[in-house]
Amino acid sequence: MDESYSYESPSMVASPMINYRKDARKGVKFTFMVVGESGTGKTTFVNSLLSKKVMAHRFENSNLAIVDTNTISFTSAKNVTLPNTSILTRNDFDPAIAHEEPGIAITETKVEIIDDANTKLQLTIVDTPGFGDNLNNEVCFNEIENYLKQQFDLVLAEETRIKRNPRFVDTRVHVMLYFISPGGHGLKELDISCMKKLSKYVNIVPVVAKADAFTVEELAHFKSQIKIDLEKFNVPIFQFDNYLNEYDEDEDYDLIQECKYLASIQPFSVISSEDEFEVVENGRTKVIKARQYPWGIIDIMNKEYSDFPVLKSVLLGSHLQDFKDLTHDFLYESYRTDRLTKVTGSNLGGSDAIDDGTTGGDFSTSIPSLSNLAQLTSTTALPLDDDNASFTSTTSSKKPKSMLLDDSDLQSSPRKDSASFTSSTSTISLDQSPRNLNTNNPAFKRLSIAPQRNQLRQISETVPYVIRHERIAERQQKLEEMEMASAKELAHRAAMLEKRAAELKAREKALKKQMELHKEEADESKKEEADHSIRKEETLTDLHSIVKSQ
Amino acid sequence: MVEPVGITNLPNQRYKIISKQGATFTLMVAGESGLGKTTFINTLFQTNLKPHLDSSERHNKFTTPHQTVDIDIIRAMLEEKNFKIRLNIIDTPGFGNNVNNHDSWTPIIDFIDDQHENYMKQEQQPNRDEKKDLRVHACLYFIRPTGHSLKPLDIEIMKRLSSRVNLIPVIAKSDCLNPTELENFKGRIRDIIESQDINIYTPPLDLDDPASAEHSKQLIESMPFAIIGSEQEYEISKGNFVKGRKYPWGFVEVENENHCDFKKLRSLLLRTNMLDLILSTNETHFETFRSLKLGNDENNDEIINEQGEIIKKSSIKKPRRFHNPKFKEEEDALKKYFTEQVKAEEQRFRQWESNIVNERNRLNQDLEDLQGKLKTLEDQVKKLQLSKR
Structure with missing residues (x-):
């Protein structure tokens, strides 16, 4: 590793990938996500990255009419959404509710920045306020994972659709900046499990936040600790030196050095600030973004102690396209493979067989896809047969009969598959009769293509529905869970109230009893007193009488 | 001239006895890991009391699926000008490190209650000359310098701590907040402390002595203390070594009042209010615990008597949770x-x-x-x- 290599930060235009893109005029879309415990400086980082106030700080009451921040989803920590716990009201500081767990929200901010060369960059910044603030933080990364998955699902559904939506917006997150709180000891359990879980869906770039809490030696130690932790727990973060072998040693010497340098300084340690100060340097006044302390001023663009400029150029320049490509080619692709194999079962296996040219020229090889679809419909989430039927009818409205047939056949005897397929094929061939009739007779080659096409068509017809259906089912389940939780909570509260009422009643009873007791006692004592006095009188009178009689 | 009787010498006698006996002081540091608790202890007593955790052993903890909160006790004897003080430092490593931090405060709370109970039992012994006293006299709670406000976890544990010990909240690593941020942060924390009924320790205002009253007032005003810890000394001018943190952009002095409240906190803990901390622990917190404990038993008896039923109502100590x-x-x-x-x-x-x-x-x-x-x-x-x- 060449330590002496001085990193020249390219401006945003410097990346040829952006410059020569055809749709440069239309603008480059880029989505990144900032995740990390609250108070690690995510908002400040974003604001200073874009040199303008994009996101509002917590407890800051400023009207940001310029940019829109939408809240996409929100989950409260207890699954019961109380109006006052909502993190949406995070602009108001209310100490009375500070002890309540905030839950987690996912918000989206869209910004458009234009640089000197008129390149438009449409940025979408996804923020996760509330992350790490709860007592139980499992809800946090589940929520984020769901969000990321959903974006992939949307793209997948769009991809497999026959008629594509021309105005479809790709909302996949290209890179996630994970802010590590500056503890000094290394990563925490939350950091590790979160990064591990999310690395399947997004490129993760870990960032040491608030690096101004470290001295030079401490920072080096902390970085090395983080590296050890990442290695030890196999956290797959974004590697800058991963594809170096693909480059030509001589031609791309600079690029290789750059990547090596970047890999060597990872994780980036950033200091960010929104405040600007005027500094006199070499006789000239200069406006810099800095943090001012009683003991000094920190220029956030100073590469000696802040990786902020490096990260900025990596994020918005040199590696922007890399992040996008990797998201699409690798992460999304593997997700798609997973998803489709799960959805269509051995469907892909069948198509592979066709690709290999091992088809027996028979239709039946392509058919299992149908059966698998039927199978999948019977296995996806819905336990009731009635639902099943209705679902299959929605998945392919053209051939509900055959699907049903498959279904029942599958339930009775899976070995009969091929038999039932003939029936289904017949219905299909009715739909697509011209081509099928043609392809049935002639060349072997065509034969192998036709079923493939068929199959593709089937997939494209079914997969979006299945995905959507699954999503709906998931959402339904979530809603049900929430409902149950709230019902539980309500029941719990009702029970508490009843208990209290019973207690109060018991106390009242006891008090009444006591009162009665007191009364009785009082009466008795009175009576006794009366008796006593009477007796006394009696005895007295007796004595008197005795005396008298004597 | 008449010679004085000599009763004015009583304080001197007392002084002698006390200086012979020495004192015991127990300090607890609580807070999430990585906030500089260890460094602070070492800075406060200007010795290497507590070694830093070996970073290679850190991974061993991860191997268990659920990290637990430990209680570490460090005993030390400090001597300054022939006066000895027995120091117990209680650390709580592992607090707040899990994904799910529910009930992670129980070991800490249980520890404090245990010490009270132990002491109470020892008091009830017929022979009670030698009492082991590990009651926590002061608890420093370290707050992460987020600049926002307190987390629910902080509030939960502070509520529980404040009813048991003299709680002193401190903002750790305050050198990553600039003065305005720090002021806002302090204000929010004070608001939360007030509205959530957290009883933090306040030094007594001695109205007879305006100087000390003024000092106490200053201390109260600067709560929660923003602190910086450092074990390293740097030479700022010839022959003048100062503890501090050296950054590329400047030098932060630990004992500079403009940089942090370390001096105030030290004065509160050691120089002016140590006795008050010890006494108030004994008078307020231990007494409340004792009366609660004893009162509970009486109440239970009464319940049994009144209702005439032989239901033992939790008179037996509830089973300790082995979490x-x-x-x-x-x-x-x-x-x-x-x-x-x-x-x-x-x-x-x-x-x-x-x-x-x-x-x-x-x-x-x-x-x-x-x-x-x-x-x-x-x-x-x-x-x-x-x-x-």
């Missing part, structure tokens, strides 16, 4: 070992038994054989005898 999963694991392991041993033994016995049975069978067989032989021999003898005749 430490390590114990559970160990228990399981022991159980497994035990059953395995038993099984092995049984197996062996069975083997023996079967061996014995086999042996017996063989012997029986032999016996039968021999008897058979005997019979044939006898028959032969008979035959021979017959033939002889």
